[in-house]
Amino acid sequence: MAGPQEPSDAGQVSRSRVQLAVLPTVGALYRRALLGALPGSGSRRAEQPPTVELGVDGVPIDRGRLAAYDRVCGFRLTDRLPATFPHVMGFPLALRLMTAPDFPIPLAGVVHVGNRITVHRPIDAAETLDFVAYATNLRPHDRGRQIDVVLVGRVGGEEVWRGVSTYLGREQTPGGGERANRGDPPPAPHAWARWRLERQVGTAYAQVSGDHNPIHTSRLGARLFGFRRPIAHGMWSKARCLAALEPRLPDAYTVDVAFKLPVPLPGTVAFGSTSAGDFALHDTRDRPHLVGTFRER
Incomplete structure (x- = not known):
């Protein structure tokens, strides 16, 4: 399975650190992205990933938000954080x-195509996390360009969690690089669960995640991006699969x-997994929505 690339330049690229006092407000950031997408905005996109990393320390875990997230995604209610919660x-x-x-790929229309999470040890709700985010591995793709956004969580200086999200920026001029897999999809693991997903999944996940992208919550917002109705957030789909695999x-x-x-x-979606740790989410015609693997470290 072709997923996110492991960052290979973490020790080679010199990045300046910008330390924030608190986490940014998501709504204001989306408004910034929309304004930057308007014609005549004057934004120039860099040809390289930014040489800056953003950090914020001492982020507490909101137990009420954690419980609501667990319910929306199907996890058991415990003080241990699901892998997707950080x-x-x-x-x-x-x-x-x-x-x-100057981020190389404009946020408007970007597609989240892959996500890799490493849990180094269980994280308890009583702990506080220090986060660092940076971008790396900008590369061509046959439909545009891809980039990895890395988010690292530490407790007391120890890395306990790492996420790598791969985003595709679709461009009119092909990137000429890595080609999408256009062959037959891999055989689906035997489906042992079918889930009926209501429209409220999009708005419920937006509430607990803070990501109110209208493509997931609004029919009009979805149509602006070429979809007839809202679509589930990819990270909700990943979380729901992990909830099924939780034991x-x-x-x-x-x-x-x-x-x-x-x-x-x-x-309606069908979920299946294998004893080797492979899993998939398919539609009722066996077309894949998500394919994944988990491996013990």
Whole structure:
């Protein structure tokens, strides 16, 4: 499965550190992105990833938000953080990086195509996290360009969590690089669960994640991006799969997913997994929405 690339330049690229006092406000960042997408905005896109990393320390874990997130995504209610929860905690920092005027790929129309999360050890709700976000590995793709946005969570200076999100910026001029896989999709693991997803999944996830992208919550917003109805957030789909796998997940593991077809809301999906740690989410015609693997570290 082709997922996010492991950052290879973490020790080679010199980045300046910008330390923030608090996490940015997501709504203001989306407004910035929309203004930057307007004709005549004057924004110039860089040809290289930004040489800056953003940091914020001492982010507490909101137990009420954690419980609401667990319910929306199907996890058990515990004080142990699901692997995907630090992603939503630190997402405003990554979004701040991606909405900078010189970020190589404009946020409007960007596609989240893959996500890799490494859990080094369980994280308890009583802990506080220090986050760092940076971008790396800008590369051509046959439909444009891809870039990895890395989010790292530390406790007391120890890295306990790392997420790598791969984003595709579709461009009119092909990038000429890595080609999308246009062959037959891999065989789906035997589907042992079918989930009926209501339209409210999009708005419920927006509330607990803080990501109110209208493509997930509004029919009009979805139509502006070419979809007939709202689509589920990719990170909700990943979280829902991990919730189904929760009894099998070790204390330390890496889970890697590639996002394929969007999940329309409402809709019905089929989930399956193998004993080796492979899993997939398909539509009722066996077309993949998501394919993934988890491996113990």
